[in-house]
Amino acid sequence: MSSMSSAKLVIFSYLMVVYLFYNPTDSGAVQLTNENLDMTLASNELVFINFYAEWCRFSNILQPIFDEAADKVREAFPEAGRVVMGKVDCDKESSVASRFHISKYPTLKVIRNGQPTKREFRGARTVDAFVEFIKKQLEDPIKEFHNLKDLEILDTKKRIVVGYFDRRDMPEYNMFRRVATNLKDDCVFNAGFGDTVAAMHPPGQPIIVFRPDVAVTDANDEVFKGNLNNFDELNIWVQEKCVPLVREITFENAEELTEEGLPFLILFHNPDDTQSIKDYKAIIEGQLLSEKQNINFLTADGKRFAHPLHHLGKSQSDLPLIAIDSFRHMYLFPSFKDMFVPGKLKQFLNDLYSGKLHREFHYGPELTNDNTIEIATNQDVKRGTTPPESTFKHLGPSDKRYTLLKDEL
Structure with missing residues (x-):
């Protein structure tokens, strides 16, 4: 075999290993380890993880249910980078369990855009419940309004974040959407575009406003004054507003x-x-x-x-x-x-x-x-x-x- 053929075989073998490593062909939830965890979290919008122990009877009851749900989720959302249902054997991967502060088995955690959410999954442990949960998690976290009067009828018992943008393809809106995805359980997110909100902000200068739950608190609207292209800055500000004392x-x-x-x-x-x-x-x-x-x-x-x-x-x-x-x-x-x-x-x-x-x-x-x-x-x-x-x-x-x-x- 020529050296050229040998080199091609080595490259092909390497690519197959990499592909199978990040695209497992076996059914059920993806087995996550210290080696592939960070790559999985970084390359997917949503990762839903079952932290289990093989000796735990509740883990053993849940595992086939979770695996079946993972297959159905994979069928419903086949596109790469959208969602992965994974599982971690906490006895074999003790460092991963410590990293996520696991104190009970099985623990079901949600990671959005690489960041763990505060809330675990605590709902029904059925295939249908898991699939519906994933579908809801992947819904657009932002509701678009088409008239400024729509903002007058929003629920005054809810904490609301409103964004005013020229158009959807702005990088500032993409940042706003990432933050909304992470904090949609704590606030209601709304956005308006183009002529609908032209009177609310200067052209090319989007504005984000927090509206408190005025029915149950005495507070005023606040405008974000930081960098709309800085995810951490915006995320921290919204979190401080949306997670009340x-x-x-x-x-x-x-x-x-x-x-x-x-x-x-x-x-x-x-x-x-x-x-x-x-x-x-x-x-x-x-x-x-x-x-x-x-x-x-x-x-x-x-x-x-x-x-x-x-x-x-x-x-x-x-x-x-x-x-x-x-x-x-x-x-x-x-x-x-x-x-x-x-x-x-x-x-x-x-x-x-x-x-x-x-x-x-x-x-x-x-x-x-x-x-x-x-x-x-x-x-x-x-x-x-x-x-x-x-x-x-x-x-x-x-x-x-x-x-x-x-x-x-």
């Missing part, structure tokens, strides 16, 4: 919030009561911003979360009210109106941190007399605080659904 807890996100491991300070309110939400947010943002690393500030629809209210000995007629869920017990703030007393809500948090709320749970109120603290007697225990056990902890990851590596709560 005070979040709403729902049955859909309760597992995610609980897994963060921080105690909850919760405002329970009537569904149509927006004023108490505004007041609560104003107090939190004005007085308790420094506590955001220690506690999750939340609001909860008191009608939907009637069960925790019942455990507190309260009902919808008692709303609004504030409580702490420490994942051991729930503690009721004495009076919603006390929130407006400067320092009162912060002291409530300090009593949690110091253990005072927990001590009072066991021993009754701590009585102060002549600058001394006395532990209540057994008789005092009967009239002391008796908070119920945590109800939100039960909404966290279940050992009937996951193999938990450690109890983070």
Whole structure:
């Protein structure tokens, strides 16, 4: 065989290996390793990963379902660079598992444009559910409006980002779309083009505006003043605007919030009561911003979360009210109106941190007399605080659904 033929054979063999490495022919989800992970993340708009362990029974139940869904997704979206469903054997790829902070099996994570999203997949573990989830993830994250009056009827309870552009093929719009793809779960994204928005921005100078959820917060529109061609700068700005200090807890996100491991300070309110939400947010943002690393500030629809209210000995007629869920017990703030007393809500948090709320749970109120603290007697225990056990902890990851590596709560 001539040297020329040998060289061609070597090149052909190399190209085949590379092709098969990044385009596996076997069915099911793509097996991801430390060697091919970064290339896969960088070359695909969406990567959906199943982190599993072979000894985990929940992983074994999920694997054939996930593989079948991967085949169907591959049929629905055959074009390269769009979506990959992958899987990682965390025992063999421990460095990858550590990189993505895997604490339970199986964990299902979404990576968009090379960046992990905050939210894991926590829905139904069926083929159809996975396929529908992928289809929804690949929908255009931006809704186009064709009349400025359309902006007047947007949902005032939603956080909204609006872009004004000359045309779609601008690099600034491409950057806007990448950011919208990453943060579409946190904000609603809208865009207008050409003559529709000509009066809103100078020619050739696109503008991006954040519109807060004015129905439940006192805030004004803000214009992005940075570089629209800098993805990191724009992404950070939008993320700061779209991920609020005070979040709403729902049955859909309760597992995610609980897994963060921080105690909850919760405002329970009537569904149509927006004023108490505004007041609560104003107090939190004005007085308790420094506590955001220690506690999750939340609001909860008191009608939907009637069960925790019942455990507190309260009902919808008692709303609004504030409580702490420490994942051991729930503690009721004495009076919603006390929130407006400067320092009162912060002291409530300090009593949690110091253990005072927990001590009072066991021993009754701590009585102060002549600058001394006395532990209540057994008789005092009967009239002391008796908070119920945590109800939100039960909404966290279940050992009937996951193999938990450690109890983070």
